[in-house]
Amino acid sequence: MSKGLPKRSEDYSLWYNELVKKADLAENSAVRGCMVIKPYGYSIWEKMQAQLDKMFKETGHTNAYFPLFIPKSYLSKEASHVEGFAKECAVVTHYRLKNAEDGSGVIVDPDAKLEEELIVRPTSETVIWSTYKNWIQSYRDLPLLVNQWANVVRWEMRTRLFLRTSEFLWQEGHTAHATAKEAMDETVQMMNVYAQFAEEYMGVPVVKGRKTENERFAGADETLCIEAMMQDGKALQAGTSHFLGQNFAKAFDVKFATKEGGLEYVWGTSWGVSTRLMGALIMAHSDDNGLVLPPKLAPIQVVIVPIYRGEAELEAISAKANEIMAELRKAGVSVKFDNRDTHKPGWKFAEYELKGVPIRIAMGPRDLENGTIEIARRDTLTKSTFELASQPVAEKITGLLDEIQESIYKKAFDFRASVTSEVNTWEEFQQVLEEKGGFVSAHWDGTSETEDKIKELTKATIRCIPLDRKEETGSCVYTGKPSAGRVYFAKAY
Amino acid sequence: MSKGLPKRSEDYSLWYNELVKKADLAENSAVRGCMVIKPYGYSIWEKMQAQLDKMFKETGHTNAYFPLFIPKSYLSKEASHVEGFAKECAVVTHYRLKNAEDGSGVIVDPDAKLEEELIVRPTSETVIWSTYKNWIQSYRDLPLLVNQWANVVRWEMRTRLFLRTSEFLWQEGHTAHATAKEAMDETVQMMNVYAQFAEEYMGVPVVKGRKTENERFAGADETLCIEAMMQDGKALQAGTSHFLGQNFAKAFDVKFATKEGGLEYVWGTSWGVSTRLMGALIMAHSDDNGLVLPPKLAPIQVVIVPIYRGEAELEAISAKANEIMAELRKAGVSVKFDNRDTHKPGWKFAEYELKGVPIRIAMGPRDLENGTIEIARRDTLTKSTFELASQPVAEKITGLLDEIQESIYKKAFDFRASVTSEVNTWEEFQQVLEEKGGFVSAHWDGTSETEDKIKELTKATIRCIPLDRKEETGSCVYTGKPSAGRVYFAKAY
Numbered sequence: 001m002s003k004g005l006p007k008r009s010e011d012y013s014l015w016y017n018e019l020v021k022k023a024d025l026a027e028n029s030a031v032r033g034c035m036v037i038k039p040y041g042y043s044i045w046e047k048m049q050a051q052l053d054k055m056f057k058e059t060g061h062t063n064a065y066f067p068l069f070i071p072k073s074y075l076s077k078e079a080s081h082v083e084g085f086a087k088e089c090a091v092v093t094h095y096r097l098k099n100a101e102d103g104s105g106v107i108v109d110p111d112a113k114l115e116e117e118l119i120v121r122p123t124s125e126t127v128i129w130s131t132y133k134n135w136i137q138s139y140r141d142l143p144l145l146v147n148q149w150a151n152v153v154r155w156e157m158r159t160r161l162f163l164r165t166s167e168f169l170w171q172e173g174h175t176a177h178a179t180a181k182e183a184m185d186e187t188v189q190m191m192n193v194y195a196q197f198a199e200e201y202m203g204v205p206v207v208k209g210r211k212t213e214n215e216r217f218a219g220a221d222e223t224l225c226i227e228a229m230m231q232d233g234k235a236l237q238a239g240t241s242h243f244l245g246q247n248f249a250k251a252f253d254v255k256f257a258t259k260e261g262g263l264e265y266v267w268g269t270s271w272g273v274s275t276r277l278m279g280a281l282i283m284a285h286s287d288d289n290g291l292v293l294p295p296k297l298a299p300i301q302v303v304i305v306p307i308y309r310g311e312a313e314l315e316a317i318s319a320k321a322n323e324i325m326a327e328l329r330k331a332g333v334s335v336k337f338d339n340r341d342t343h344k345p346g347w348k349f350a351e352y353e354l355k356g357v358p359i360r361i362a363m364g365p366r367d368l369e370n371g372t373i374e375i376a377r378r379d380t381l382t383k384s385t386f387e388l389a390s391q392p393v394a395e396k397i398t399g400l401l402d403e404i405q406e407s408i409y410k411k412a413f414d415f416r417a418s419v420t421s422e423v424n425t426w427e428e429f430q431q432v433l434e435e436k437g438g439f440v441s442a443h444w445d446g447t448s449e450t451e452d453k454i455k456e457l458t459k460a461t462i463r464c465i466p467l468d469r470k471e472e473t474g475s476c477v478y479t480g481k482p483s484a485g486r487v488y489f490a491k492a493y
Numbered sequence: 494m495s496k497g498l499p500k501r502s503e504d505y506s507l508w509y510n511e512l513v514k515k516a517d518l519a520e521n522s523a524v525r526g527c528m529v530i531k532p533y534g535y536s537i538w539e540k541m542q543a544q545l546d547k548m549f550k551e552t553g554h555t556n557a558y559f560p561l562f563i564p565k566s567y568l569s570k571e572a573s574h575v576e577g578f579a580k581e582c583a584v585v586t587h588y589r590l591k592n593a594e595d596g597s598g599v600i601v602d603p604d605a606k607l608e609e610e611l612i613v614r615p616t617s618e619t620v621i622w623s624t625y626k627n628w629i630q631s632y633r634d635l636p637l638l639v640n641q642w643a644n645v646v647r648w649e650m651r652t653r654l655f656l657r658t659s660e661f662l663w664q665e666g667h668t669a670h671a672t673a674k675e676a677m678d679e680t681v682q683m684m685n686v687y688a689q690f691a692e693e694y695m696g697v698p699v700v701k702g703r704k705t706e707n708e709r710f711a712g713a714d715e716t717l718c719i720e721a722m723m724q725d726g727k728a729l730q731a732g733t734s735h736f737l738g739q740n741f742a743k744a745f746d747v748k749f750a751t752k753e754g755g756l757e758y759v760w761g762t763s764w765g766v767s768t769r770l771m772g773a774l775i776m777a778h779s780d781d782n783g784l785v786l787p788p789k790l791a792p793i794q795v796v797i798v799p800i801y802r803g804e805a806e807l808e809a810i811s812a813k814a815n816e817i818m819a820e821l822r823k824a825g826v827s828v829k830f831d832n833r834d835t836h837k838p839g840w841k842f843a844e845y846e847l848k849g850v851p852i853r854i855a856m857g858p859r860d861l862e863n864g865t866i867e868i869a870r871r872d873t874l875t876k877s878t879f880e881l882a883s884q885p886v887a888e889k890i891t892g893l894l895d896e897i898q899e900s901i902y903k904k905a906f907d908f909r910a911s912v913t914s915e916v917n918t919w920e921e922f923q924q925v926l927e928e929k930g931g932f933v934s935a936h937w938d939g940t941s942e943t944e945d946k947i948k949e950l951t952k953a954t955i956r957c958i959p960l961d962r963k964e965e966t967g968s969c970v971y972t973g974k975p976s977a978g979r980v981y982f983a984k985a986y
Contacts, residue, residue, distance in 0.1 A: 027624075027627075029559070029560045029620065029624065030564060030567070030620070030623055031560050031562045031563070031564060031611065031620075034560035034561070034562055035560070036557070036558070036559050036560065036624055037557055037558040038557055039555040039556065039557045039639060041557075042555070042556050042557045042558055043555060043556070045558075046556060062532040062535070062536060063532065063535050063536070063539060064529070064530055064531055064532045064534075064535045065529070065530040065535055065538075065662065066522070066529050067522045067524050067527035067528070067529065067660055068527070068613075068644055068646065068660050069524045069527055069583075069660070070524070071523060071524060072590065072599060072601075073598070074523070075590070075599060076598045076599045082590075082599055086589070086590035086591065086592075086599055087589050087590070087591075088588070088589065089588070089589060089590050090562075090585045090587075090588055090611070091585060091586065091587040091588065091589075091590065091601050092583045092584060092585050092586075092613065093584065093585075093586045093587065093601065094583075094584040094586065095581070095582070095583055095584065095648040096579070096580050096581065096582060096584075096648065097565065097568070097575075097579035097580070097582050097584065097612070098579065098580075099579075105566070105569050106565060106568060106569045106575055106579055108565075108584050108586065108610055117601055118524060118583070119590070120561075120585065120613070127522065127523070127524075130523055131520075131522065131529055134520075140835065146532060150644075151561055151643075151644065153561065155588040155589065167560055167561050167562070169558065342633065
């Protein structure tokens with residue numbers, strides 16, 4: 001009962017696309033590169049948002065909202081920033097349509113041309129720092145810890161649902177600090193928040209690291225990141241946290257009066273995660289039968305499917321199911337009873353497998369007689385019979401949900417370990433990348449030239465310089481020049 | 494201590510603008526007509542969102558997300574819809590910038606012109622109904638009950654913070670039904686949800702009614718609305734719920750197989766409220782000292798200000814304040830202890846008055862001795878001494894918060910009653926509008942011509958045809974022609 005999904009082993013990419021559509025997560029819209037996030041997909045994203053928002057607030061941040069449009073001239077104020085984003089900006093040039101004189105429909109009114117074109121935000125550093133200039137006068141105004149949930153647009157030629165779309169949803173934190181140290185501490189803190197979220201909620205283990213200059217955010221002095229590993233051996237950047245130095249403060253002239261009576265530029269950070277996390281979540285755990293969701297992010301944690309013939313049987317089962325549901329809900333478990341008579345149990349089983357519901361409970365007349373239920377785990381596809389008298393059902397289920405959450409993480413962790421290789425020669429490097437993929441830990445001479453060359457030859461990039469790498473000097477896997485330590489290479493989404 | 498706000502009686506409009514800025518709710522951005530919603534303002538909006546979202550989910554709706562951009566041609570598919578929105582659309586024509594050859598900065602790349610221009614959504618009926626075409630095949634797919642939280646853009650020439658901005662945040666519900674009756678029931682239901690939210694949470698009484706043809710949503714067969722009354726006697730449309738008939742189903746060819754085996758067009762609704770509600774909230778209750786917030790939407794419900802000299806006194810007060818805070822938090826009250834030594838108590842009092850915190854508790858050394866606290870109500874600006882031994886403090890405060898919530902509503906209700914007038918002659922109509930403003934309940938002959946003429950002469954529009962109007966025939970206040978009942982006229986935001 002695989003609902004007609006392609007197999008991962010045959011065509012991973014097609015499997016992903018079909019899964020996203022068939023599980024009602026998202027679909028392409030009529031506008032190139034812009035997706036529709038469908039209700040079921042959006043309900044997962046809402047759970048992610050709620051948890052992340054909680055974590056941001058617990059670390060002292062508040063939300064605000066800044067404009068969608070950015071004057072074109074703002075983008076130019078930070079030199080490397082414009083370099084990074086100009087080529088993918090949607091540009092608003094007019095503010096009105098009118099009826100064509102020949103009656104052919106509606107056209108852009110040439111008389112409604114804007115004096116200065118507006119960019120649809122690809123990210124909001126420029127508009128936010130132009131605002132911070134008015135918000136920050138003195139050290140008393142610092143730190144300024146603000147987050148925004150918003151849509152952004154980066155025009156993409158090749159798009160994939162959730163992973164790379166022209167419009168996507170994200171959060172972007174933008175903070176301002178009195179010292180470089182405080183800003184760097186914030187940068188590290190938010191990377192850690194992202195890592196904790198990925199591991200504890202998404203069940204996705206991540207490598208924390210620094211980006212090389214090549215891969216750094218346009219306008220940042222340092223970019224920290226979390227990198228996840230997908231089942232096809234490709235890495236996925238799941239979140240970034242940027243130390244902006246004084247770059248945007250200088251570009252927008254944001255200074256503050258210090259305690260000591262001086263006047264200094266402010267230090268900044270920005271950090272973000274996006275609906276791309278949905279892609280990571282889907283690809284990290286799911287299988288040929290459909291989605292596998294970690295219980296902490298599953299919109300429906302438990303589904304109860306009655307197996308019955310005729311009204312009387314359904315009524316008896318419903319009564320018991322209602323009891324169980326009440327107990328589960330009291331324990332904070334989200335549960336659905338699918339008593340639709342339009343579909344057979346087998347169809348429902350396949351449907352909830354496709355949708356990744358962590359636990360399925362089936363109940364038939366014999367279960368009622370015996371005081372049992374059948375419990376099926378989505379992650380392992382195993383079934384067992386549970387005697388209701390043996391343990392309170394809510395205790396059993398919450399325990400099992402915790403176990404599943406942990407087990408999903410462990411499986412992803414073990415998989416990542418199995419595709420993480422230390423290599424020391426160029427031949428080995430190429431071979432491992434070719435045959436196994438995954439993270440390839442290798443020495444690198446620290447130059448952008450070598451990084452570019454390796455990318456050209458193998459399509460692998462340096463995903464990060466792991467923060468916890470051990471002290472080890474060596475020779476670059478490609479040039480043989482001295483290296484200060486290993487970095488992680490991988491092909492990536 | 495009015496923090497330098499203008500008085501409402503002197504310049505209501507200036508008072509509003511200054512209040513919005515000084516209370517840290519919002520400010521204008523560098524982009525014409527687009528506002529920045531500041532952290533304090535946004536935290537109120539978040540409370541509104543959370544409650545509305547809960548009410549939408551309780552009535553069976555789920556959230557989803559549709560693209561920001563709409564192909565220009567989509568807008569034309571529903572004739573009256575394009576008529577209504579074409580003149581205020583931001584248009585994306587290009588997708589890339591490049592460096593000017595003369596080195597003068599970044600310019601729009603003429604080679605990156607879109608084949609079809611994209612509209613930044615002013616509302617999403619068109620893009621959503623083009624999607625529903627694929628989601629709806631049979632009666633089993635109905636009703637489809639979807640909501641979206643999003644930003645929309647309607648290019649405005651004259652803007653005012655929250656009330657009329659080129660970009661604003663809102664929610665838009667879009668539902669599809671098998672019958673006209675179901676769609677109309679949904680339209681009414683959502684108007685009632687809005688009314689309940691306005692009255693129970695915002696403390697703003699509203700009139701429920703139907704819009705006249707002139708004021709109807711572009712593309713709707715019927716528009717229901719809730720209309721609120723501001724302190725200056727002007728009305729504010731606070732929410733609308735549209736019965737779309739089969740208009741969008743026909744425009745986008747959305748048909749469904751009926752139970753009986755036929756094929757029919759689907760019936761639709763859409764409904765929305767926006768950050769405009771923030772404007773209504775501010776204007777309905779606030780006074781010359783600043784914001785007055787209903788407790789249910791106040792980000793901080795109680796602030797505790799210590800009155801002290803020296804560390805020892807502060808320490809003793811803090812110990813007691815912490816006890817009180819713990820009790821209040823346990824009771825679900827949001828409370829802040831402002832022990833900053835950079836500001837005097839008087840400054841803090843004025844600050845929290847400006848920010849509309851419903852209850853202020855002050856505690857000095859004498860209070861500690863006497864086992865008392867001073868409780869000040871923001872809405873009435875009254876103070877009283879409370880003996881801590883007389884009643885559990887959490888009980889006292891939660892009771893008082895309820896009382897304030899009710900009292901704020903009652904005050905607004907009484908004010909509205911005082912500016913609602915029944916008039917029967919054209920002279921009286923003009924005089925009441927001129928001298929008192931408010932809702933003017935009058936007979937109208939039912940024609941758009943008369944409505945237009947009255948608007949031209951008095952600036953008053955028909956806010957709505959109240960749903961609960963009594964059966965009463967009469968003669969139109971302007972033309973003297975027969976009328977089937979009274980309608981509400983008012984000048985409006």
